[in-house]
Amino acid sequence: MFEFKKTSKAQKRKILVRAIVAASFVLVCFGLLAARLWYLQVVRFEGFSARAEANRITVMPIPPRRGEIVDRNGVVLARNYRDYTLVVTPAKVKNIEQLLDDISELVYLGPTQRKRFLQQVQQSSRYTQIPLRNNLNETEAAWFAANAYRFEGVELSARWVREYPYGKTAAHVIGYVGRISEADLEQLEESGQTGNYRGTSTIGKKGIEKTWESVLHGQTGLEEVEVTATGRPVRTLHRIDPVPGSDLVLSLDIGLQQMAEQEYEGRRGALVAIDPKSGEILAFVSAPSFDPNLFIDGIDVDNWRELNESPDFPLLNRPLYSTYPIGSTYKPFVALAALEMGLRTPSQRISDPGFYEFGGQKFRNAGSVAYGPTDMHRALVVSSDTYFYSLGPEMGVNALHDFSSQFGFGQITGIDLDGEKKGILPSTDWKQRAFKKPEQQRWYAGETVSVAVGQGYNAFTLLQLAQATAVLANGGTYMRPHLVDIVRNAQTGLLEQTVTEPSHVVPLKRANVDVINRALVGVVNEGTARRAFAGAKYQAAGKTGTAQVYSLRGAKYDASAVDERLRDHALFMAYAPAENPKIALALIIENGGWGSTAAAPLARKVFDYWLRDYVPPAPVSASEGRP
Template sequence: MSLRRPLVNASDNNDRFRFRLAVSMALVLLAFAILLARFVHLQVIQHDYYSTRAENNRISLAPIVPNRGVIVDRNGVVMARNYSAFTLEITPSKVGDLEATIDELSQLVDIQPKDRKRFRKLLEESKTFESLPIRTRLSDEEVARFAANRYRFPGVEVQARLFRQYPLGAVASHAIGYIGRINKRDLEWITENEQLANYKGADHIGKIGLEQKYEFVLHGQSGYEQVEVDAGGRVVRSLSRTSPVDGNNLTLTLDTGLQEIAEKAFGNRRGALVAIEPATGGILALVSTPTYDPNLFIDGIRTDDWEQLNNSPDKPMMNRALNGVYPPGSTFKPFMALAALETGKRTAGQAIFDPGYFNFGTHQFRDDKKGGHGVVDMYKSIVESCDTYYYMLANDMGIESIARFMDQFGFGSRTGIDIEGESVGVLPSPEWKKRRFKRPEQQKWFAGDTVSIGIGQGYNAYTPLQLAQATATLANDGVMYRPHLVRHITDSRTGEKTLIEPQPLRTIPLKPQHIATIKRAMVGVVKEGTGARAFAGAAYESGGKTGTAQVFSLKGEKYEAGRIRERLRDHALYVAFAPADQPKIALAVLVENGGFGAQSAAPIARLVFDYYLLGKAPNGPAPEDASATEEE
C-alpha cells in the first residue's frame, strides 16, 4: 500500500508567515517603545537628577583645614605655633597587604620601628578608610623618591600637613596643654557641639589645657576646594575655592620669663606654684613639677614615652596646681585670725599663754615649739606660727563658723579658671562629713576634729590654686577675681582684640582695720618671723606665711626628716604677696615632701618676687634654708 503526503496549502503557509512577521514586528516595536520610554525617562524626566550625579562624579569637594591659632604670653613670646611639612600617609582600606606595603615603602623612606608602632596604635583607634601617617616631616629628598615611585603604591600619598609646635618645650605645659589625633570620644564631643562639618579633613584637636578649653576659638573655620577628577579619582583641575578662616590667636596673662624662673627654682623637687595678679585675677605663673614636653603628643606619643610618663611615681602628667589637694598647714592661720577678728572671737591685742600644748579632753595637742611660745597675741601667733593659739581659737569658734567664713575665700570650691580639670578640695563641715562617709559612726563630727582644723590640718585639703586665690583676695582687701589665663583673643581676619575683662566674683565684707592687722602680721613673718631668712636683704617689702603640712601621723613622736622615707615627709608651703603696700603679685608655693615651708618653699617665692619686681634672674634652683626651724 503506497502512502501519499497531503498537499501543502500555500495559502496557509503565507498566513502563518504573515502572523509570525506581525508578531515579530510588534515585539520589535514594543522593544523600541520601551527603549524610547526609558530614554525619555532618563533624558527628560530625570535629566536633572542624573546630570547632578554625573557632575558629582566629575567634581569633588576637598576640605581645607584652617591654620590653628597661635598662643603667646603677655609679652608676645610664642608658646604654641604651626608649621607646614610633608607626611607619608596610608589609607588601609585601599591597600591589599599592609605590612608588605610598609616594607616596600621603607626602601624609599626611612621608617623606623617607632613609626610602625605609632602607626599600629593609630590603626587600632581609627577607621580603616582614614588616611593615617606612617612617617611625618619628610625631607625633600624623601618626597622626591616617593613621587618617582608613586604608581607602585595605590592608597599611599604624600600630604602637606600643618604641625603644631611648642617652641618652649616643657615650659608651662600644664597650662598650655597639647593637641592630638581625633578619637571616638572627641568625635562625639564635636558632634554634640554641632561642629562636625567644620572638622572635615581635620585630624587633630586640643586634648587638655588651653588647647582644649579654647578649641573652637583656636580651630577656625574649614574651607573647601571644588576640583574636577577623572575616572580614577585623580584631580584634573581646580574649579573654585572657598578659603578657610584661620583660628583666632590667644594672648595670655602668663609671663614666660617668670614661669621659667619658677620652674627652675623647684629643681628636681615635686610641687606647684600659682602666682596671681590680685587686681585682675590674671595668672602670672602656673607651675606643676615635674612637667612634660607637649611636642611628644602631636604625632601620637610613642609607647615607651607614654609608659615612662604614665608609670612614673612622680606623676609628671598630673597638674598639681589644679588637681592636687593638700592640707594648707600654717598658711591657714592668717585666715583663721581674720575670721576671729570678723566674728568677734578675738581682738588683735587679746593674748593667751602657750605652755607648748593644748589639752582637750583626754587628748593633748602639741605645739611645735617645746615649752611653748609664752604669752601670745594675734601678731605673735602669725609671726611665730603658734599652734596652741589656733587650737584654742578653733575650739572657741566652732566648725560651722569656720566653714562659713572660709567659704567666702573660695576654700573647697572650684575657682572657675579657664582650663578644665580643677579639683574641688575639702572645706570640712559636719554636712561634708555626712556626705563623705557611709557609716553613721563615721558621719558624726567630733569637737576634736575642729581643733586640728585650726592649724590647717585634719580634713582640710585645698589646691595650690585655691590657696593662691585666697591670698590674692586678702592682698586685694577682700575683692576676689576669677583666676584666668587668657588676656585677650585676637581675630585672625581683622586683627581686632577682644579683651577678657577681669571678672570680680565677690567682695567679702571685711573691716579695713582687720585686714590691716593681718597684713601687718604677715609682713612681720618676713621681717622677723619664719620667713625672715629667705627674704633677708630684699629690696621690697612683702607679706607671707610659711606652712608645713603633715603627710602621715607620727603618733606623738618628734618629726625628724632624716629618719622618714622621702615621700612620707611633710609638705612645705608658703603664701605671700608683694609689695606689701600695693600688691602686684600674690602666690602660693607647695613643695611635696619638702619639709618646712621656710626651708623649701619660701626661697622659691623669693626668686619669683625678685624676678617679677626687680627683673633679677637667678641661675639655678632655689637654695634650701638649712637653718629653718619647725615653728611654722
C-alpha cells in the same frame, strides 16, 4: 488544483498573523525602551546628574591653621610649621606589606613606624586616610613625588604641625595636641563639629590646647576639584578658604615661669603667682614637668612608660589636681574670720603654755614651745598653734566653712583649665555626705581644733591657696584666676579681654584686713620668714606653713628618721609690696620640711624677679605726717 489554492491562502494568512505579532512585539519593545529612556533622562535626571558630577568633582577639606599661644610679652609658646606627610588609603592598595617594602626604597620607614601603621590599618576603616610617615625632608618628598605614579592609594601632602619651642616649660599650662581618638570623634559628633574637623588629624588633649580648642582650631575650608576617572586632579572649580584659629595671649611671663621652674629642679611641688588686682596668673609651676612635643604624633612606648611609671608623676598637674592640708598658711584666714565674727579683738591675749587641752587631749605647738600671753599679731608672727587651736571650738566648723569658701577654699576657682579639683573644706554637711556609717557622720568639736590650724580634714589645691591669698591682698575683691588674658582674632586683629570684672566681693572691714596685713608683714620682718627676706627693697607680707604627710600618733617628728616621701611639706603664701600688692603667690615643696627654710627663700626669688624695677616709696617725715 483547487486544494493547492486553498492551502496557499491559509499559509499567507498565517504568515501575515505572524508578521503582525512580531511587529507588535517589536513596537512594544521599542515602546518600553523609549519609556525607560524617558524615565532615565527626565524623571531621574537630577539624581544621575548629581552622581555623575560627584564622580567628576571631588570636595577636599582644607584644614585651618591653628591659633598660636604667646605669653604676656608676645613670646611664642605654641606655634605651627608646614610639614610633608605620606598618607595611605588601604582600600586602594592591593598588598599593604608589599607597598611598605617598595616605599622603603624611597623614604625611610623604621620598625616602629611600620608597626604603628599596620595597627592603625587594622583599627580603622579601609577608606580612612592613615598617616604612614610624617616629617619628610625636602629630598624624601621630591623622590616620592617623582615616583608617585607607582603607588596607588598613597598621597604626599603638606600639613600644619604643632610645636612647643620651650619644651617642658609651662607644659601643664599649655598642654598639647594629639591624634583624634574614637572618644574625640564621639564628642565631636555630639557637638555637631565633625564636619569642621575633616582633614584634621589632631585635637587639643590637655591644658589650654584643650579648654580653648574651639577658639584655637578655626574653620575648615573646602576646595572643589575636577578629577579624571582615575582620580587625578584636573582643575579647581571652587574654593572656600579656611578661617585660621584665633591667637591666645596668656597672662604668664615665660621668664618668671622659667626661673621658678629652675628652682624646682630635682624637687616635687607647685607654685602659683597671681596679679591680685586682675586675676592674671603670672606663673603656674608643676614640678616635675614633661615635654609636650612627645605627644603630637603619638608618644612612643618607652617615653610613655618613663612618664607614666615615674614615682614623681610628671604628668600630674599639681596646682590643679593635687590637694594638701595647708598647715599654718591657713591661719591668716582663720584669724580674719575671728575678727569679722567678733570672736577676738586684735589686742586680746590668750595664754599659750605650749599646748591646748580639749576633751582630755592635748594639742601641742610645734616643738612644744610655750609663747605665754599671746595676741593675734604675735600668734601669726610666731605661728602659735595654741592660739588657733582655741579658736576652733569657739568658731565652729560651719562658720569657718562659710567664711573661707568666699576666698575660694574648697571651691572651683573658675580657672580656664579642665579637671580642676574642688578639694575639701570640711563642714557638718560635708561629713554626712562623705561617710556612710552614722557613727562616722557625726562631727566632733575636737575635730575643729585641727581644722583651725590647716590640718585635719582640710584638703585644698595650691591654686585655691594662691587665689585666697590674692583675694586677701586685694581687700576681698575676687577676680577670677585666668591664664588666657586676651583672644586675638587672626584675621581682623580684634582683641578681646577675657576677665574684666570681679566675680564677687567678700564683705570685709578694712580695719580687720589691716590687722592681718600688719601681722603678715611682721612674719617677714621679725617672724619665721625674716631670714628669707632680709635686705629686700620692697616690703612683703606672708605666712610660712608646714603640713604633716602622715600622722605621728603622739611620736616626736624626726625628718632624718623617716622616708623622704613621708617628710612634711613646706608651704608659703605671700604678697608684695604689702602696701600695694602687685603679685600674690602660694607654693609648696613636697616633703621639703619647714616652710621658713625651704619655701620662703623660693618666694623671695620670685618676688625679686617680678619687682626688680620696684622703687620703694619715700619715707614720710614727722613734719609731713602731722595734720
